[in-house]
Amino acid sequence: MKTRVAYFGVFTALALIFSYVESLIPINFGIPGIKLGLANLIIVIALYKMNIKEAYVLSVVRVVLAGFIFGNLFSIVYSLAGGLLSLTVMTLLKKSNKFSLFGISMAGGVFHNVGQLIVAMVVLESLNIAYYMPVLLISGLITGFVIGIVAGEMLKRLQNLRI
Amino acid sequence: MKLKKMDLILILVVVALAIGGMLIYRGFGAKEAGTVIVEVDGEAFGEYSLDENHEILINDTNVLIIENGQANMYEANCPDQICVKHKPISKNGETIVCLPNKVVVTITEAEKSELDAVID
Structure with missing residues (x-):
């Protein structure tokens, strides 16, 4: 039990650091909403190393903390919608046992973007921004794939980690 | 893997x-792009033609400039400035969104004039 709490703290700290590193990368594609989603790497790892409940708690804790430190109330709402939808889809795909880490991570990236866009539509009461959907689908696929590669390498080296 | x-x-x-x-x-x-529609919090704020140059002050929070057939968010008082960094839009369906101020700028098709030409 003690080690569980310690590991949870380490995972939270890692997710926050990745959020920070991400905020330092000054990439601007001219289209809002596209970013690598480094913090999702930790969520993917947690999905494989922790139980589902802990993964959800980690996801919420990291979004709220990162939001207060690097963002604002708006970014918390958007990230929360994206993060929870993404984690739910990833959990379901993992349970089905028909997807590899890549597929799960890519679905996570795609649905992270979809969740945020849906909230944006609700907040703005506008369907016009569905215009972004194709771009966000493809970018989620690519970033999810990259995260999948890195997560695969990390999990290989974390084989002995038992939480 | x-x-x-x-x-x-x-x-x-x-x-x-x-x-x-x-x-x-x-x-x-x-098709022929034409009208810039500005919405704030889901409600219409105004419609402007892309052909004419405008400088539009939206609720003291955002400044939209229409010039050379393009609409560009010139200034915004939000912290993230995502809408300001967004490239200028001109094609039908393109959108600039300012989430913090709930401003949506969309390009829509110009309504065809019922008259082909008017001669004095």
Whole structure:
């Protein structure tokens, strides 16, 4: 039990650091909403190393903390919608046992973007921004794939980690 | 780690959806672009023609400039400045969104004038 709490703290700290590193990368594609989603790497790892409940708690804790430190109330709402939808889809795909880490991570990236866009539509009461959907689908696929590669390498080296 | 069959299906489905979505927008768009519609918090704020130059002050929070057939968010008082960094828009269906101020700027097709020309 003690080690569980310690590991949870380490995972939270890692997710926050990745959020920070991400905020330092000054990439601007001219289209809002596209970013690598480094913090999702930790969520993917947690999905494989922790139980589902802990993964959800980690996801919420990291979004709220990162939001207060690097963002604002708006970014918390958007990230929360994206993060929870993404984690739910990833959990379901993992349970089905028909997807590899890549597929799960890519679905996570795609649905992270979809969740945020849906909230944006609700907040703005506008369907016009569905215009972004194709771009966000493809970018989620690519970033999810990259995260999948890195997560695969990390999990290989974390084989002995038992939480 | 190898890709499984379902992974490839997932990729294909997402790519197909994205291409489909783009084609739908191309279908609606690509015609003569014309009107800039500004919405604030889901309610119409104003409509402006792309052909004329405007400088629009939106609720003291955003400044939209229409110039050379393009609409560009020139200034905003929000912290993230995402809408300001957004490239100028001109094509039908293109959108600039300022989330913190709930401002949505959209380009829509120009309404065809019922008259071909007016002669004095």
